[in-house]
Amino acid sequence: MRAWRTVFWGFFGVRRGRDLERDAANLKPAQVIAAGLVGAAVFVAVLLLVVRWVTQ
Amino acid sequence: MQATHAPEHGHGPPGGLMRWVTTTNHKDIGTLYLWFAGVMFFVAGSMAMLIRAELFQPGLQLVQPEVFNQLTTLHGLIMIFGVIMPAFTGFANWQVPLMIGAPDMAFPRMNNWSFWLLPVAAAFLVGSTLLPGGAVAGGWTMYPPLFIQGGISYDLTIFAVHIMGASSIMGAINIITTILNMRAPGMGMMKLPLFVWTWLITAFLLIAVMPVLAGAVTMLLTDRNFGTHFFDAAGGGDPVLFQHVFWFFGHPEVYILILPAFGIISTILPTFARKPLFGYASMVYATASIAILSFLVWAHHMFTVGLPAGAQLFFMYATMLIAVPTGVKVFNWVATLWRGSMTFETPMLFAVAFVCLFTIGGFSGLVLAMAPVDIQLHDTYYVVAHFHYVLVSGALFSIYAGVYYWLPKWTGHMYDERLGRWHFWLSAISFNVLFFPQHFLGLAGMPRRIPDYALQFADFNRISSIGGFVFGASQILLLIVIVKCIRGGARAEARAWEGAQGLEWTVPSPAPYHTFLEPDVAERHLSPPLPQAGGPPSGDEGRGEGYAPELR
Ligand SMILES: [Cu+2]
Numbered sequence: 001m002r003a004w005r006t007v008f009w010g011f012f013g014v015r016r017g018r019d020l021e022r023d024a025a026n027l028k029p030a031q032v033i034a035a036g037l038v039g040a041a042v043f044v045a046v047l048l049l050v051v052r053w054v055t056q
Numbered sequence: 057m058q059a060t061h062a063p064e065h066g067h068g069p070p071g072g073l074m075r076w077v078t079t080t081n082h083k084d085i086g087t088l089y090l091w092f093a094g095v096m097f098f099v100a101g102s103m104a105m106l107i108r109a110e111l112f113q114p115g116l117q118l119v120q121p122e123v124f125n126q127l128t129t130l131h132g133l134i135m136i137f138g139v140i141m142p143a144f145t146g147f148a149n150w151q152v153p154l155m156i157g158a159p160d161m162a163f164p165r166m167n168n169w170s171f172w173l174l175p176v177a178a179a180f181l182v183g184s185t186l187l188p189g190g191a192v193a194g195g196w197t198m199y200p201p202l203f204i205q206g207g208i209s210y211d212l213t214i215f216a217v218h219i220m221g222a223s224s225i226m227g228a229i230n231i232i233t234t235i236l237n238m239r240a241p242g243m244g245m246m247k248l249p250l251f252v253w254t255w256l257i258t259a260f261l262l263i264a265v266m267p268v269l270a271g272a273v274t275m276l277l278t279d280r281n282f283g284t285h286f287f288d289a290a291g292g293g294d295p296v297l298f299q300h301v302f303w304f305f306g307h308p309e310v311y312i313l314i315l316p317a318f319g320i321i322s323t324i325l326p327t328f329a330r331k332p333l334f335g336y337a338s339m340v341y342a343t344a345s346i347a348i349l350s351f352l353v354w355a356h357h358m359f360t361v362g363l364p365a366g367a368q369l370f371f372m373y374a375t376m377l378i379a380v381p382t383g384v385k386v387f388n389w390v391a392t393l394w395r396g397s398m399t400f401e402t403p404m405l406f407a408v409a410f411v412c413l414f415t416i417g418g419f420s421g422l423v424l425a426m427a428p429v430d431i432q433l434h435d436t437y438y439v440v441a442h443f444h445y446v447l448v449s450g451a452l453f454s455i456y457a458g459v460y461y462w463l464p465k466w467t468g469h470m471y472d473e474r475l476g477r478w479h480f481w482l483s484a485i486s487f488n489v490l491f492f493p494q495h496f497l498g499l500a501g502m503p504r505r506i507p508d509y510a511l512q513f514a515d516f517n518r519i520s521s522i523g524g525f526v527f528g529a530s531q532i533l534l535l536i537v538i539v540k541c542i543r544g545g546a547r548a549e550a551r552a553w554e555g556a557q558g559l560e561w562t563v564p565s566p567a568p569y570h571t572f573l574e575p576d577v578a579e580r581h582l583s584p585p586l587p588q589a590g591g592p593p594s595g596d597e598g599r600g601e602g603y604a605p606e607l608r
Contacts, residue, residue, distance in 0.1 A: 040348045043377075051369045 077172075080164030082149045083567060087466070088171050089146030090459075094535070096138035096178060101528055103131040108490075108524035110507050111517050124507035125193035130181060132196030133213070136313065137220045138178050140447065143455045144316040145170075145227050148255050150466065152231060154560035155249045157240025157572045162233035163226075170226035173219050180216040184209035195505060197302060198272075200287035200295045204279050211280065214273045221266040228259035228266075235259075240559070240572065246340070249558050250333060253340050254319030257347045261308045261315070264351075269305040272298060296361050303354035311350045313447060315343060317414075317454030318385060321407050323558070324461050325389055328404035329396025330555040335388040342381035342388075349378045359430040368427040375425035379418065386415055401553075402476030406457035409484050410450060417445030420495065435505075438498025444491045449484075456483070456534065463541050464548030468566030471541040475533060482530035489523025 079085060107127050110118050119127065149167065153160055161167045185191040189207035192198075198217075203210055235248070235256045248256075276298070278284040285291025287298045318339075326333045333339065355363060355371040363371075389411050398404070420442040424430050433439060456479075463471050493516040502513045509517065548565040563571045 036344065036348060040352070043349075043374075044352060047370055047373050050373065051366050054369060055366050 078168070080160070080168050081569060082153050082161045082164070082167065083466075083569065085161075085167050085171050086146045086149030086151075089142045089149060089174075092171070092174055092178075093139050093143035093146060093455075094538075096134050096142070097531070098535075099182060100131050100134035100139060101531060103127045103134075105524065105528045107131065108521040108528075111509070112521040113518065114509055114511055114514050116508055119507065121507045122190060122193060125195075125505065126185065126191040128505050129192050129195055130185070133181060133192075134178070135447070136196065136309075137217070138174070138181070140313050140451045140455070141220075141224065142174060144255075144258075144313075144451075145224075147251075147316065147320065147455075147458055147462075148227075148231050151462065151560060152234055152252055152255060153238070154465075154563065154567060154571060155252050155558055156235060156238065156243050157559050158234055158238035159570060159573050161230050162238055163230050166226050167230055170223045170230070173223040177216040177219040177223070180212045180219075184212045187212070197306070198276065198298075199302075200276065200279065200298050203276055204287065211277065214277045214280075217273050218270055221270045224262050225266050228262035231255055231259040232263075243559075246337070249319075250322040250336065250339055251316070251319035254315040254322075254343050257343050258312050258315045261312050261347055261350070265305040265308045265312075268301060269309075272301040272305065275301075296358070299358050299361060300354070303357045304351070306357065307354045308347075308350045310446070311346055313451050314414075315346070317410070317451045318343065320454045320458040320461075321389065321410050322385075324403050324407040324457050325392045325411075326557065327461070327553050327555040328401060328407070329393050329398050331392060331396040332557075333388070334391035334394075335384075338384055339388055342384045345381045346378060349374065349381070353378055356425055356427075356430070359427045360434045372425055372427045376422060379422055379425075382418055386411060386418075401460075402471070402473060402480055403457045403461035405477065405480045405484075406453045406460065409480070410453045410457065413445055413449030413453070413484075413487070417442055417450055420445060433498055435503055436498035437494040437502045437504055440504050441491050441494035441498060444494070448491070449487055453483075456480075459534075459538070461553070462560075463538070464552035465560060465565050465567055467542050467545075468548055468564075469541050469545035470548050470552070471537050471545065475537045475540070479530060479533040479537060482533065483527060486523045486526035486530060490520055490527050491523070493517075493520045493523075 076084065076088060079088075106119060107124070110116075110124055149161065152158075181191070187207070187209045189209060191209050192203075192206060192213045194202035194206060194210070198213075235252055239248075275284070275286040279286050279288060279293070285293040287293045287295045289295060322333055322339060353371055353375045355367060356375045359368055359371075393408075400408070420438070424433060424439065424442055460471060460476055463469075497513055497516050497520070500513065502509055502517075550564050551561040552565055553561075559572075560567070
């Protein structure tokens with residue numbers, strides 16, 4: 001769950017310093033990378049949906 | 057690590073030319089990379105001068121159209137693969153081990169090999185001008201069918217691209233391994249200086265996309281010589297396929313050319329604003345998301361090839377969204393400067409110019425991201441103006457900033473500040489005279505890659521060429537500054553800049569041939585003041601998410 005939140009804020013690009021501290025203590029790099037790749041896939045899926053909705 | 061020669065103390069480099077041929081020392085190799093980039097910069101820069109001279113007025117003056125096309129193609133290829141990328145690798149070689157407290161790069165011999173491949177590739181590229189038919193003239197993007205039809209120099213160029221790709225991949229492996237495995241005790245990942253972070257991510261991008269480029273040019277090679285028809289419509293192939301493969305490499309390549317620049321700027325601004333970098337963590341996240349998103353936008357280079365409307369929309373939206381993390385970075389840089397006690401030495405001047413001018417390049421990129429607008433502007437001077445704002449006032453200015461910033465550490469002398477300022481002001485002003493009018497030319501419809509043009513484009517081309525000549529001449533100043541600085545000048549202290557943070561400033565200037573042989577040296581310096589995000593809390597904790605507290 002924490003990894004998801006980290007990645008979400010990562011895409012947005014801004015994060016609270018305090019949260020970073022907790023992330024750095026609790027998260028494994030593999031978790032963040034996996035969440036990042038899934039996040040990218042979700043990003044693509046959302047864009048595709050938007051495109052479909054716009055072109056209909 | 058084990059390949060380094062025995063780390064006995066105080067032994068210097070072997071003398072003579074063999075020192076440079078056989079060196080496995082990260083500082084020597086960094087120096088080689090930087091000088092190589094400098095030499096190639098003047099080679100490709102002279103080509104740009106010829107281009108601007110030809111375009112000074114309408115009609116054909118100096119060069120034939122075939123030669124003009126060779127000049128634009130080689131200028132692009134050399135500036136990208138022979139100047140910007142090697143210069144950043146040079147910085148990485150010098151600074152990454154110094155910044156993370158490692159004694160050298162992880163694979164010193166491979167490091168030597170990745171450098172010495174480059175002059176070979178450069179010789180192929182530059183030497184091909186002498187071959188029958190001249191050098192490659194199909195544009196740096198190497199599109200078929202032109203690139204399938206050309207002569208022997210096209211094969212040489214493909215070979216050169218393979219070699220440079222191998223060099224980049226080896227360099228990237230070296231950098232990743234060094235950063236992941238050789239950090240001094242106490243140097244956690246979220247304490248890495250931002251330059252190290254940006255290079256780590258860049259190195260992953262390199263490993264991901266250089267093989268794609270190699271694949272694309274290999275398909276060109278087999279189409280040319282072995283009877284395949286990957287890109288030949290007459291044989292059932294598809295030339296547009298090449299564009300897809302090439303730009304799947306090409307767009308991440310754009311970030312390979314700019315992420316290390318972000319790292320350099322994020323190092324220099326805090327030094328001269330005497331404040332920690334604002335939003336260290338968000339800078340890391342933004343860099344990572346830019347890297348991921350950079351794989352999802354490639355077809356914005358191809359809006360005119362006849363993509364389905366849905367695909368155009370997808371790539372348009374994705375491209376516009378990638379501006380968000382980049383915008384976060386610009387915001388963080390401005391917030392770093394906010395209320396800082398700033399001084400404007402030459403590195404800071406170039407860094408501030410970077411923030412302003414790179415942002416202009418980013419905005420014109422957003423303009424081009426809109427598919428309907430791009431269809432108008434595709435292949436015009438607007439595009440040329442856009443990527444020169446990104447690559448000259450972006451990547452190149454960051455290299456200048458970094459050179460001025462670390463010259464005292466490299467040479468042990470302060471550079472001539474007065475000459476440095478002249479270099480900056482002449483470059484910054486003439487750069488804009490050179491490239492800003494090209495926006496107008498592009499909007500008016502002047503196509504790129506042509507040696508002659510219609511009369512209505514004459515005025516802006518003349519202004520642009522004048523700016524170009526001044527810009528070109530000003531770069532000789534940089535060479536003078538560097539040579540003067542190597543030969544003498546005021547002694548540089550270990551911490552050459554008052555506000556400089558980071559392990560590299562704890563070793564003497566010039567940096568000894570071997571540094572951080574004992575890891576605990578780094579550890580002592582690491583606790584408690586930390587590089588990059590270090591420095592005392594400025595008293596107002598509530599000023600936002602500024603620097604990550606765990607870093608103190
Ligand atoms: Cu792109």
